[in-house]
Amino acid sequence: MVKKDIEVFYWLQRCMDFVLPAASVYFAFLWFYADETVSQAAIDLALMLGALFVLVSQLTGLYRSTDLWYQKGFEKLVIKSWLITVLIQFFIVDQTQFNNAVYYSLLLAIPVLLWFYRYLVYHFLQKLNRRGNQRRRVAILGAGKVGRLVAQNIQQSLLYAVNLVAFFDDDKALINQHIESLPVLSNLDDIALKLAELECNEVFICLPVSSEPRIREVLDSLANSSVVVKFVPNLFSFDLLNASWHDFFGLPVISVYDTPLNSMTNLFIKRIEDILLSLFAIMVSAPVMLFIALLIRLTSNGPIVYQQVRYGLNGRPITVYKFRTMYVDSDQSLMVQATKNDRRVTRFGKWLRRTSLDELPQFFNVLRGEMSIVGPRPHAAEHNEFYRNLVPKYMQRHMVKPGITGLAQVNGFRGQTEQLEKMEKRVEFDLHYIRTWSLWLDLKIFLLTFLKGIIHDNAY
Incomplete structure (x- = not known):
């Protein structure tokens, strides 16, 4: 099944995920209130639940994998999406206008129906795939890492109905072996004739790019046959773990180091998220910030807010705001990170650092567009110059705006990095966030920050 077919399939699935909850609510109210006209409130509830479930499912990743929904694991995503949908509608819908028994029964029954229809499709696809005469016979040229993958x-997919026949490889040590339950029959000489004998009508070429002459020979050999040829380049010698294919004006392009936040749509969503959350945070924390400012003024001499130059998006310098936590006359060298019982830190400053309340002014950085609520934490410029030569891909952290909180922070990697391994782990989490960004991931990190990320033993 080609990509376009899969996309159509998943749009149909989204339609089902909208129609089933909406129809369930509508017909349930129609059944239990047979003598009355279904109220507009019930119709609004039906449409809202359907649309909200599809939106939440998109954010939780229910439609992300082409195979996940019918394999083990889809149940958790369905129930997670439905629980979030129900939680949101509790804040929107006035439940007192509905019969409680009908209303709550529907909330419990709909996820069961969502599971049930997926199982029906699963068994239908299984039955369809058992029809061997409708399957394409496929061979894989190259029994290396990519061919095995x-x-x-x-073998795991129900959306790709084929019969795998065999591997072909030039490696004599592999010939006559069995890999992934398939035999490695012979080398690639006279491959067109061998495929005809096996009645194969499709092949995947999974040879390394270093074997270009051999790939050309195979392509020339298959040029006068009716076999469908698909080329899967073996690029495992490069770091392409998170790479993705794109169509660039008709040319296939691999994005090696990239982020979903290069999309204008995602950037717009991220900016709206930042504005709304930062405005909310500023309004809620305004009394706290005024109280902190007063205590800083009363407990030590110097400015209330400390300004520090750090690297922002694309490595450009930005001025980051923090409540001052050190004495003005102390050595505030940027290369010397604060340590436990650091004498440069004021008594009140220790509490601010431990609770992360010294970071509150950075919500104004977010409003100005210099930072995001969620993203890699900005390091001092001197630390960047120091670590960029020690930690691979360190500067890729600046592919997105720095954040007040991040994936590394909620996983415990915040504060002092006295060991290089700690910085390497922090960068690993930052890069994972950059490559897998989603609105749902941002909201999850934002909530986890309040649950376990505000107070931390490593914050000095």
């Missing part, structure tokens, strides 16, 4: 994906 292709075989695994095909």
Whole structure:
């Protein structure tokens, strides 16, 4: 099944995920209130639940994988999406206008229906795939890492109805062996004739890019056959773990180091998220910030807010605001991180650092567009110059705006990095966030920050 077919399939699934909750609510009220006209409130509830479930499912990743929904694991995503949907509608819908028994029964029954229809489709696809005469016979040229990965994906997929026949490889040590339950029959000489004997009508070429002459020979050999040829380049010698394919004006392009936040749509969503959350945070924390400012003024001499130059998006310098936590006449060298019982830190400053309340002024950085609520934490410029030569891909952290909180922070990697391994782990989390960004991930990190990320033993 080609990509376009899969996209159509998942749009149909989204339609089902909208129609089923909406129809369930509508017909339930129609059934239990047979003598009355279904109220506009019930119709609004039906449409809202359907649309909200599809939106939440998109954010939780229910539609992300082409195979996940019918494999083990889709149940958790369905129930997570439905629980979030129900939680949101509790804040929107006035439940007192509905019969409680009908209303709550529907909230419990709909996720069961969402599971049930997925299982029906699963068994239908299984039955369809058992029809061997409708399957394409497929061979894989190259029994290396990519060839084995292709075989695994095909064997696990119900959306790609084929019969895998065999591997072909030039490696004599592999010939006559069995890999992924498939035989490695012979080398690639006379491959067109061998495929015809096996009645194969499709092949995947999974040879390394270093074998370009051999790939050309195979392509020339298959040029005069009716076999469908698909080329899967073996690029495992490069760091392409998170790479993705794109169509660039008709040219296939691999994004090696990239982020979903290069999309204008995602950037717009991220900016709206930042504005709304920062305005909310400023309004809620305004009394706290005024109280902190007063205590800083009363407990030590110097400015209330400390300004520090750090690197922002694309490595450009920005001025970051923090409540001052150190004495003015202390050595505030940027290369010397604060440590436990650091004498440069004021008594009140220790509490501010431990509770992360010294970071509150950075919500104004977010409003100005220099930072985000969620993103890699900005390091001092001197620390950047120091670590960029020690930690691989360190500067890729600046592909997105720095954040007040981040994936590394909620996983415990915040504060002092006295060991290089700690910085490496922090960068690993930052890069994972950059490559897998989603609105749902941002909201999850934002909530986790309040649950376990505000107070931390490593914050000095």
